[in-house]
Amino acid sequence: MKWRIHAPIALLLTLAACTGSSEQPTLALLAAAINTPSSNTYQIRFFQSSTLQPGNFDPPRRVGSWDLGEPIVTLLYRRSLQEGVNDQLWVLTQNRLRRYNASNLSVEDVGTPQLDGLDQATGVDCSGGYLRQGQSNILLVCPPAPAIPPRPIEEYRAWIIPFTATALPSPIDFTNPNLVRLNAPVRLTLGLNDQLLYLTPAQFGQYDFVNPFIERPLSLTGSPTDLIFVNGQGLGLFDDNDPTTTDTTLVSWNLGATSEVGLVRDSNIAARQFARGAPPVFVLGTGLARFEGGFQLPREGETGLLRTLGYATGVVGLDQFLYLADASSPALRVVDLTVNIANTLTSAGVRTSTLSNIFQERIVGLAFIPVE
DSSP states (O other), X not given: OOOOOOHHHHHHHHHHHHTTOOOOOOOEEEEEEEEEGGGTEEEEEEEEGGGGSTTOOSOOOEEEEEEOSSOEEEEEEEOOOSTTSOOEEEEEESSEEEEEEOTTOOSSOOOSOOEEEEEEEOSSOOTTOEEEEOSSEEEEEEOOOOOSSOOOGGGOEEEEEETTOSSOOOOXXXXXXXXXXXXXXXXXXXXXXXXXXXXXXXXXXXEXXXXXXXXXXXXXXXXXXXXXXXXXXXEEEEEOSOTTOOOEEEEEEOOOSSOOOEEEEESSOEEEEEOBTOSSEEEEEXXXXXXXSSEEOOOGGGIIIIISSBEEEEEEOTTSEEEEEESSSSEEEEEETTTSOXXXXXXXXXXXXXXXXXXSSOEEEEEEEEOO
């Protein structure tokens, strides 16, 4: 039987973890997507998360793997809070979206992949695509290939998909007068009540397809690289498109019609994305930082570990560990957030699992899957 943890109880468990409680470790899997074109191998590999963590000195334990047959772009895990409704693992490949039943996974066996009612071609190249979870829907975005000047908003393809959909709904109509005016490039996510949030160099706004949009003007150079909704705020990251700099600009907005957009800049980190599973909010790219109104960077002595290494993707687990995929090697770094609760991240409580005997290619997607 799989127990559903209500939010207040989950908060108490989190607080217990942060105060050093001796609670049993969370039973969970870390799903890692890899692409090996040379051998035509495209897999999701599942590891018992506790064997990857600092304090555990046994080899990482691989529970099983699923073969997908085509290049994987990203993963998204959704845990259902309703009895009788499946937990879900959404998998985006270059031209297809699939939803798998994740309710029967365990740290002993992951079995063979069981589709959960959705397996459909997108009809477009989604090599640069991404998935974002809302309250009742998943957002799938397939942007056009990067170009100079950027491709117009009409060339984006995106869908707002109910959790239980069996087919892709009609795509978002970017010729809608409230959307066609957007200055590409754009990043999208879902906000409160699954309203569409958008971020461009000139605009930060929200739109529910019924009421007039709410928007704040921006005047930024470069390209938005990520956008999330967390703690009632939209948070976005910008790349200045200058490969010689490590500048990061983070924008924040509480979605108020008259409130100003906050801008936080730092030249010590080239962050281009958020770790999934926030809060807490971590930004990663070339280097790693926590964001709590400002950037909390690792101390200067951590240059070789957390300040200058590149990270391709990351996920914050319910077990209070941060899992990070190296951008240039088949390595995984795991940060104990209960040790690194202070403002500065240190190498204390960090384990590097060099998975060269398990991965020959970089990890392209991560998902944390509790199974208890």
